[in-house]
Amino acid sequence: MREAVRTILECVGEDPDREGLLATPDRYAKAMLFFTQGYQQNVRDIVNGAIFHEGHNEMVIVKDIAIFSLCEHHLVPFTGKMHIGYIPRNAVIGISKLPRIADLFSRRLQIQERLTKEVANAIMEVLKPQGVAVVMESSHLCMVMRGVEKAASTTITSCVLGCFERKEKTRNEFLSLVGVNRR
Numbered sequence: 049m050r051e052a053v054r055t056i057l058e059c060v061g062e063d064p065d066r067e068g069l070l071a072t073p074d075r076y077a078k079a080m081l082f083f084t085q086g087y088q089q090n091v092r093d094i095v096n097g098a099i100f101h102e103g104h105n106e107m108v109i110v111k112d113i114a115i116f117s118l119c120e121h122h123l124v125p126f127t128g129k130m131h132i133g134y135i136p137r138n139a140v141i142g143i144s145k146l147p148r149i150a151d152l153f154s155r156r157l158q159i160q161e162r163l164t165k166e167v168a169n170a171i172m173e174v175l176k177p178q179g180v181a182v183v184m185e186s187s188h189l190c191m192v193m194r195g196v197e198k199a200a201s202t203t204i205t206s207c208v209l210g211c212f213e214r215k216e217k218t219r220n221e222f223l224s225l226v227g228v229n230r231r
Contacts, residue, residue: 049077078151091170094152098142101173107218109133110146110203111226119190120146120157128186128202130164131226134171134177135211146171147180160186170206180211181222204228 050073057072059063064073111131119126132146153166168182183206191198212219 049078053077072177078121082155083116084156086152089152089155091149091152091174094148095141095145098145099139100142102136102138103138104136104140105138105178107133107135107222107225108140108143109144109222109225111144113147113150115150115154115163115184115186117154117158117160117163119154119188122190122194123157124189126158126160126186126188126190126203128160128184130167130182130184131228132167132171133212133222133226134175137176137178139175139177141171141175150159156161160184160188160203164205165207168209171174172209177210179208179212179214179218181208181212181219182206183223184230 053073053076054064057069064070084191090196096151109131110133111129113130113132114124114127116127117126120160130150131152134141148169149170153163153170164182164184168180171177171180171182183204185204191197191201208219208222212222
């Protein structure tokens, strides 16, 4: 990877041997491995048995989860926040596991639509709740710094499964609680 970065620097007209860039290929390779560490992780290891049979069957929401990912089309960041809700089927998951699941999938080359769906599907699979809802709002640097150059634009995606998909009232309650219906 270091040699590839060195080549990229040369291709954009830089001298990879100048003082400020000498360590850039190594720094970039380390950063890229960190940004994509989700490829080395799996949901079962992250959950690590943190599913508890509490008999709880009301909505659980973790909102405003900071998300950082790389757009697979341009390899530039997109950042935002994710809201995750689920309705248990008598079992709950440790609440810290929801942001960890979101991080696992965001630390891969992504598009926001797939990221939203992967998080919802993973929670549905590992917890088997009555339903899962995930909403994500992000700013994409591929739209901000290049292309249409619209700095204030955001993209909102959602994935609703189970009772959130079937029951409009349940879906609307979730959207209201995470603040999506306030605009």
